[in-house]
Amino acid sequence: MAKILFLTLFLLIFSLIPHSFAEIKTLKIISDNRPMILFEKFGFTHTGHVAVAVSSVSVSSNLSPPDPSRLGFFLLSEESLLQVLLEIQQNPSFCVLDSQYTTHLFTFRDLSPPPASSFNHSYPVSIPNEYSLFFANCNPESSVSMTVRTEMYNLEFNGVKDYLPAGQTQLPSLFFLFSLAYFVFLGYWVFACLKNKKSVHRIHLLMAGLLIIKALNLICAAEDKHYVKVTGSPHGWDVLFYLFQFIRVVLLFTVIVLVGTGWSFLKPFLQEKEKKVLLIVIPLQVLANVASIVIGETGPFIKDWVTWNQVFLLVDIICCCAIIFPIVWSIRSLRETSKTDGKAARNLAKLTLFRQFYIVVIGYLYFTRIVVFALKTISAYKYQWVSNAAEEIASLAFYVIMFYMFRPVERNEYFVLDEEEEEAAEMALRDEEFEL
CATH class of the missing domain: 1.20.1070 (Rhopdopsin 7-helix transmembrane proteins)
Structure with a gap:
C-alpha cells in the first residue's frame, strides 16, 4: 500500500511539472531506495535522441540478491501517465518496467561485460512527443548507488544538436x-x-x-x-x-x-x-x-x-x-x-x-x-x-x-x-x- 501511494503521488506530481531544465547533466545517486526516480523531461521532435551513461553502479539489498532485470531506465509520455497509474493500482507488485506504455531503454542486466558496472548508449526517439526519463527499482528493500550522465537533444536540419526541448528552442x-x-x-x-x-x-x-x-x-x-x-x-x-x-x-x-x-x-x-x-x-x-x-x-x-x-x-x-x-x-x-x-x-x-x-x-x-x-x-x-x-x-x-x-x-x-x-x-x- 505504501508503494502504491508513493508511486501515485509521485506520478501526479510528475504530471504537474510544467517544463524541463534540459542540458547535459552528470548526477550522483547514493543509496537511493525510491521505486522511481525522475531525471529529465524533454520535448522531442522526429530527430530526437536520448543518451544515458551509468557508471560506479552498486546495488544493496536487505532481502534476496537483487534481480538486475528489475532495475532500469525508461521513457514515459504524459499520455501514458494515467495508464501506468492504473496498472500500479490494480497490481501492487507490478513493475513499471513491464508496462506496455513505457519506452524501454535498458536494465542493469545490460551492464556488460560482467561484473563491470557501467553502460553507455544512445537511443533515437521514433515518435515525437514530450517524454520523461525515469529510473525504476522494482526490487523490494534494495538501494542503488550510481553516477548517471544524461544527454537529450534534437537534430536540426543541418545535423547540429539542439539541447533545448522542442517547445523552448525559441x-x-x-x-x-x-x-x-x-x-x-x-x-x-x-x-x-x-x-x-x-x-x-x-x-x-x-x-x-x-x-x-x-x-x-x-x-x-x-x-x-x-x-x-x-x-x-x-x-x-x-x-x-x-x-x-x-x-x-x-x-x-x-x-x-x-x-x-x-x-x-x-x-x-x-x-x-x-x-x-x-x-x-x-x-x-x-x-x-x-x-x-x-x-x-x-x-x-x-x-x-x-x-x-x-x-x-x-x-x-x-x-x-x-x-x-x-x-x-x-x-x-x-x-x-x-x-x-x-x-x-x-x-x-x-x-x-x-x-x-x-x-x-x-x-x-x-x-x-x-x-x-x-x-x-x-x-x-x-x-x-x-x-x-x-x-x-x-x-x-x-x-x-x-x-x-x-x-x-x-x-x-x-x-x-x-x-x-x-x-x-x-x-x-x-x-x-x-x-x-
Missing part, C-alpha cells in the same frame, strides 16, 4: 527581444527624468535601477538558453541569471511596496508597519530565490525536489499577499485624510490613483501566478514558449502602467487640480461617505 531570441524592449524603456525613462528634474524623487531612481536589472536579467537568460541550446551547458551564464533574477525580484517587490506607501513622492519616511513589510518580504524573497536555484539546477532527481517546490510556492504566495497591504493602508489613510484636511480634490485624485494601482498589482499577480501556470500546464509541448512570452508581455505591460502612473511630471494630473475640480471632489467624497 527562448534565446524571445528573451533577447524583450531585453531590447526594456533598454528602450530605460532610455525613455531617463529622458523623462531629465526633462522633469524638479519632479524626480528617489523612488524614480529606484525604478530606473529596476529597469536596468530587468534588462540585464533577460540578457543573461537569453545567453543561458543560447549556450544550453548549442552546447548543452550554460557556461556560467546561469550564475549571472540567478544573480540578476534575485536582485530583480527583490527590487520589484520593494518598488511595489514603496510606491504603494507613497514613499518619496508623498511622504519622506516609512511608518513602522511599512518597514516591517519590507523586513518580511525581502528575507522571504531570499528564501524563494534559494528554492528557485535548487529547483532549476538540481532537477527532480533529488529527494527533496518536491519540498523545495512547495517552499517556493508558499513563499511566493506570502510575498504576493504582503505587498498588497501597504497599498490598502494608503487607500485607507487617504480616505480618512480627505475628510479632515480640506483638500478633497487632491486626496480624491490620490485615492483614485492608488485604487487603480491596487487593481493593476492584483491583475499582474493573478496573471503571472495563475494564468501563466495554466498556460504551462495545458499548452502542447511544442508551444511551451508561449507561456514565457505571455509572462514577459504581462510583466512589460505592468512596468509600463506602473511607471506611467507614477512618472515624474511638473503638473501631475493627480496632484494639481483647480477649484471646480475641488468642489466636484468634495461632493463625490460626501456621496461615497453616504453610501458607506
Whole structure:
C-alpha cells in the first residue's frame, strides 16, 4: 500500500511539472531506495535522441540478491501517465518496467561485460512527443548507488544538436527581444527624468535601477538558453541569471511596496508597519530565490525536489499577499485624510490613483501566478514558449502602467487640480461617505 501511494503521488506530481531544465547533466545517486526516480523531461521532435551513461553502479539489498532485470531506465509520455497509474493500482507488485506504455531503454542486466558496472548508449526517439526519463527499482528493500550522465537533444536540419526541448528552442531570441524592449524603456525613462528634474524623487531612481536589472536579467537568460541550446551547458551564464533574477525580484517587490506607501513622492519616511513589510518580504524573497536555484539546477532527481517546490510556492504566495497591504493602508489613510484636511480634490485624485494601482498589482499577480501556470500546464509541448512570452508581455505591460502612473511630471494630473475640480471632489467624497 505504501508503494502504491508513493508511486501515485509521485506520478501526479510528475504530471504537474510544467517544463524541463534540459542540458547535459552528470548526477550522483547514493543509496537511493525510491521505486522511481525522475531525471529529465524533454520535448522531442522526429530527430530526437536520448543518451544515458551509468557508471560506479552498486546495488544493496536487505532481502534476496537483487534481480538486475528489475532495475532500469525508461521513457514515459504524459499520455501514458494515467495508464501506468492504473496498472500500479490494480497490481501492487507490478513493475513499471513491464508496462506496455513505457519506452524501454535498458536494465542493469545490460551492464556488460560482467561484473563491470557501467553502460553507455544512445537511443533515437521514433515518435515525437514530450517524454520523461525515469529510473525504476522494482526490487523490494534494495538501494542503488550510481553516477548517471544524461544527454537529450534534437537534430536540426543541418545535423547540429539542439539541447533545448522542442517547445523552448525559441527562448534565446524571445528573451533577447524583450531585453531590447526594456533598454528602450530605460532610455525613455531617463529622458523623462531629465526633462522633469524638479519632479524626480528617489523612488524614480529606484525604478530606473529596476529597469536596468530587468534588462540585464533577460540578457543573461537569453545567453543561458543560447549556450544550453548549442552546447548543452550554460557556461556560467546561469550564475549571472540567478544573480540578476534575485536582485530583480527583490527590487520589484520593494518598488511595489514603496510606491504603494507613497514613499518619496508623498511622504519622506516609512511608518513602522511599512518597514516591517519590507523586513518580511525581502528575507522571504531570499528564501524563494534559494528554492528557485535548487529547483532549476538540481532537477527532480533529488529527494527533496518536491519540498523545495512547495517552499517556493508558499513563499511566493506570502510575498504576493504582503505587498498588497501597504497599498490598502494608503487607500485607507487617504480616505480618512480627505475628510479632515480640506483638500478633497487632491486626496480624491490620490485615492483614485492608488485604487487603480491596487487593481493593476492584483491583475499582474493573478496573471503571472495563475494564468501563466495554466498556460504551462495545458499548452502542447511544442508551444511551451508561449507561456514565457505571455509572462514577459504581462510583466512589460505592468512596468509600463506602473511607471506611467507614477512618472515624474511638473503638473501631475493627480496632484494639481483647480477649484471646480475641488468642489466636484468634495461632493463625490460626501456621496461615497453616504453610501458607506
